[in-house]
Amino acid sequence: MKYNKTIILKDGRTCVLRNGTQDDKEKSLENFILTHRQTDWLLTYPDEINYTAEEQGEYLRKKEESENEAEILAFIGDRLVGTAGIESLGNQYKLRHRCDFGISVDEDFQGLGIGKALTKALIELAKQAGYSQMELQAVADNEVALRLYKSVGFVEYGRNPKGFKSRLTGYQELVLMSLALD
Numbered sequence: 001m002k003y004n005k006t007i008i009l010k011d012g013r014t015c016v017l018r019n020g021t022q023d024d025k026e027k028s029l030e031n032f033i034l035t036h037r038q039t040d041w042l043l044t045y046p047d048e049i050n051y052t053a054e055e056q057g058e059y060l061r062k063k064e065e066s067e068n069e070a071e072i073l074a075f076i077g078d079r080l081v082g083t084a085g086i087e088s089l090g091n092q093y094k095l096r097h098r099c100d101f102g103i104s105v106d107e108d109f110q111g112l113g114i115g116k117a118l119t120k121a122l123i124e125l126a127k128q129a130g131y132s133q134m135e136l137q138a139v140a141d142n143e144v145a146l147r148l149y150k151s152v153g154f155v156e157y158g159r160n161p162k163g164f165k166s167r168l169t170g171y172q173e174l175v176l177m178s179l180a181l182d
Helices: 022-038 053-065 114-128 143-151
Strands: 004-008 014-019 070-076 079-088 098-105 133-139 155-166 170-180
Touching: 004 114, 014 053, 014 114, 022 053, 022 070, 022 079, 022 098, 053 070, 070 114, 079 114, 098 114, 114 133, 114 143, 133 143, 133 155, 143 170
Parallel strands: 098 133
Antiparallel strands: 004 014, 014 070, 070 079, 079 098, 133 170, 155 170
């Protein structure tokens, strides 16, 4: 799925939101490791990331060519500052109307509107792909993310009290959210 849009951030800087390509493989992998080191609210730890830049490039290529999945990167100048993606929950008839949503923004660039812009971009792409429901899981203590998701229309439909098991804090409750697209 193709996407390319320039936005103005809260501090006046320009940010480009666009598909990740194979040329972005090193920056994408570096950003993934960085953002997963910065917080305990994402799924994986940096030491669990066991794929190469070449494999990341192939992942980005497939997402760019996909008709129903996408990985959007946010750039300020040449610096990759955030990523977000949608992924089908399955090709079975009973699942193909649903997609999963994930996002991360470098902590040095949070609070500028990048997360909201990435979220809105993927909502737009999910609608174009024909999904009728977007879903996500967020750590309950991540109040900023939960406010963002609610601000664009996501609603809570449940909680998983032992959704994640953190190396630092033990069990983390996950908030299950969805957004109706039709």
